[in-house]
Amino acid sequence: MNSIRHFFSLALLVWASAAFAQSTGGIRGRVTNRNGGAVEAVSVGLQGLPQGDITDDQGRFMIRPVAPGTYTLVVSAVGLKTEQQSVTVTAGQTATVNFSLAESAAELKEVVVSGNRTNKFSRTNSDDVAKMPLKNVENPQVYNTVTKELLTEQLVFTADDATRNVPGLQRMWEATGRAGDGGSYYAMRGFIVQTQLRNGLVGNVTNTIDAVNLEKLEVIKGPSGTLYGSSLTSYGGLLNRVTKRAYDHFGGELSYAGGSYNFNRVALDLNTPLNSAKTILFRVNGAWNYEKSFQTAGFSRTYAVAPSLTIRPSEKLSITLDGELQTGTGTTKQTFFPQGTATTLGASRADELPLDYRQAYTGDGLWAKSRSVNLFGQVNYQLSPAWRSSTNYTYSSSYSDGGGVYFYLRGNRRGLASQDSLERRSQNTSDSRANLTEVQQLFNGDFLLGNLRNRVVVGLDFLHLRNSQLFLDYGFDVVPIRAGYNYSNFTGAALEAANAGTSAYPYLVDNERNTYSAFVSDVLNITDRLNILAAVRIDRFANKGGTYFGPEASYNQTAYSPKFGAVYQLVPEQLSVFANYQNSFRNPGFYTTATAANPTQPISVNAKLEQANQVEAGVKFDRLGGRFTATLSLYNIYVKNLLRYDPTIGSFYAQTQNGEQLSRGVEVDIIANPAKGLNVVGGFSYNYSELAVSTADEQGRRPNTASSPVLANLWVSYRLSEGPLRGLGLGAGGNYASDNRIQNTTSSVFILPAYTVLNASAFYDQPRYRLSVKADNLTNTHYWIGYTTINPQKLRSIIGQVALKF
Incomplete structure (x- = not known):
């Protein structure tokens, strides 16, 4: 009965959100640099209000719902000059506002400028590999990223199958489901490793790992004890599952x-x-x-x-x-x-x-x-x-x-x-x-x-x-x-x-x-x-x-x-x-x-x-x-x-x-x-x-x-x-x-x-x-x-x- 109540509460909430959206509007657009390249991961918000969004790898953003009225839309990020524009929102409609930003001297130190990126299988920055936001070209460690877009195109349902896109990684033993050590075993750079990390922290799964919640798979190469310790890694490297997170629209x-x-x-x-x-x-x-x-x-x-x-x-x-x-x-x-x-x-x-x-x-x-x-x-x-x-x-x-x-x-x-001959046994x-x-x-x-x-x-x-x-x-x-x-x-x-x-x-x-x-x-x-x-x-x-x-x-x-x-x-x-x-x-x-x-x-x-x-x-x-x-x-x-x-x-x-x-x-x-x-x-x-x-x-x-x-x-x-x-x-x-x-x-x-x-x-x-x-x-x-x-x-x-x- 509780499950039914929760289901109808969620359905009511979704319906109410949709109904509320009909009396409101939205703002969408794209942020580029002066060369036309997309600017990723910058904040776009309404001045004086908590509503906002973060641009994706195409520089796109979407803010909704927004009550009808006139607002000041602000784009800001460390290393970029703050830009703002006035925008009028009409009920039931989405206003479009694009920004072309003038770079400051320090721009590329903080902002991912991806320049008309259509390479959907590439991720050129990570928050987890170095335990800080760092772009790949400024990180001295080698790592590979398998994106959700590639998993979707290949119709991949498990983390095991996702690893076939990683150079130098080979699956050695399939998951057994045993408590503690029952996950799949892989070899990397000559050493055995298991996938025991999730968003940079322990997240062990002892069966075949379902990819339904996988945003991307990061495979970090080489001995990584300095940032990750020894309990969850091997001398060949580690596998880190980055999971999907909630976003701001239905x-x-x-x-x-x-x-x-x-x-x-x-x-x-x-x-x-x-x-x-x-x-x-x-x-x-x-x-x-x-x-x-x-x-x-x-x-x-x-x-x-x-x-x-x-x-x-x-x-x-x-x-x-x-x-x-x-x-x-x-x-x-x-x-x-x-x-x-x-x-x-x-x-x-x-x-x-x-x-x-x-x-x-x-x-x-x-x-x-x-x-x-x-x-x-x-x-x-x-x-x-x-x-x-x-x-x-x-x-x-x-x-x-x-x-x-x-x-x-x-x-x-x-x-x-x-x-x-074959000896048949069971280890329970x-x-x-x-x-x-x-x-x-x-x-x-x-x-x-x-x-x-x-x-x-x-x-x-x-x-x-x-x-x-x-x-x-x-x-x-x-x-x-x-x-x-x-x-x-x-x-x-x-x-x-x-x-x-x-x-x-x-x-x-x-x-x-x-x-x-x-x-x-x-x-x-x-x-x-x-x-x-x-x-x-x-x-x-x-x-x-x-x-x-x-x-x-x-x-x-x-x-x-x-x-x-x-x-x-x-x-x-x-x-x-x-x-x-x-x-x-x-x-x-x-x-x-x-x-x-x-x-x-x-x-x-x-x-x-x-x-x-x-x-x-x-x-x-x-x-x-x-x-x-x-x-x-x-x-x-x-x-x-x-x-x-x-x-x-x-x-x-x-x-x-x-x-x-x-x-x-x-x-x-x-x-x-x-x-x-x-x-x-x-x-x-x-x-x-x-x-x-x-x-x-x-x-x-x-x-x-x-x-x-x-x-x-x-x-x-x-x-x-x-x-x-x-x-x-x-x-x-x-x-x-x-x-x-x-x-x-x-x-x-x-x-x-x-x-x-x-x-x-x-x-x-x-x-x-x-x-x-x-x-x-x-x-x-x-x-x-x-x-x-x-x-x-x-x-x-x-x-x-x-x-x-x-």
């Missing part, structure tokens, strides 16, 4: 999509102001998905809802409250663990195995439940013209319960007639939970010391982690791999019956830790073209101990992380060269070893901090008024104090902490709009990784978790921008990955073969509706990904969508 979209493998999806995006002054704004995004597997058994059902409320009591103060709830029910994606060497398996490549690509090797009833909840609060306050405060709170919780199927590939075993989670709480206080300043401009962020951060997870390993059977064998007997009921009266082998994770951090970063403009970045972070780890697959002792440890960078703009705002030194670290806490005299008696040793240091240099472009953006970079990462197995002791427990890893490579990212309606997104990366200090059978070889050395991505689209078929478009592209060695020792090399996967889409985009269709894996390619594992990927799928805009 609007939204309702869509339905359906297609291959019984795919069905309903999604809603609804936005409305909650008062006439537009100081309270509400937006909610939600989606429901159902899909069967491309194999003989398996399914996935997910729900996602993300409400957001923005309150602006004054020009100086804004409050944002938002959340994410995602639930999932389904079977885990198929994962094979090769047991033994290529010789014992009788194959050195995945395509040589006798596996049936479309066979699930299970029956029905093997599924699990998962849930992720993220709650956020942010208070922004303009302390003075030069200083702004941002207070942030986030709570992230994940839960899982149920089975996850695992397959172990073996050679001839237990007298089976076939040479190849039972009422497993992981909770993270983060509180972060930022102070951002932009001021002059003498004639030198300083952009500063000072941050204090507290992160609390509480794990309570129980993993239960159940065996089922070992079966031959051969055509015609009936594998459907591996069901949920059969697994329960087979293990009745027996105890599963338990793995317990039950621990708690706090991290207290402080950091400061300063971008100093030595000249109009040269800026230097210097930053440092200090972390204090307080691990309260507990259990992590065994006893875990409590400990305290302190880490420091510096960062330096330099950018010189050869052509102001268009072409820059950069270099950086970046650092990150990891806190292993302790490790287990033994002595040669008593190898069966484990000994706990406090670990030193792992340290990763990167040096990088490159070139950034933002030419032709934003129609061509590109980054070319060369990097070298060195990691020391890695934990590794110590074979000299002859004990299963024995580890030592003297491992070293090198990772170096080149990355190219291009986003271009070479002709009207034509857009290109492309990337290339090559990574060389080597275990410089390791065991004899691994030293000097590429780690088996480093992914494919060569990766490439491309998307080309054309949209008619004029004529009766305006809005009709086609897009096509794909991804290439070279061989991935998931076993790489002197005794065994096992390869996931190189692959090229092609995708395409067609769409007809109109102001009130959009019709779309896409084909993923157009050529029905058989290919595998893996994080030391073998994971077959989805075959060709075709999905269509109808979207209504309002």
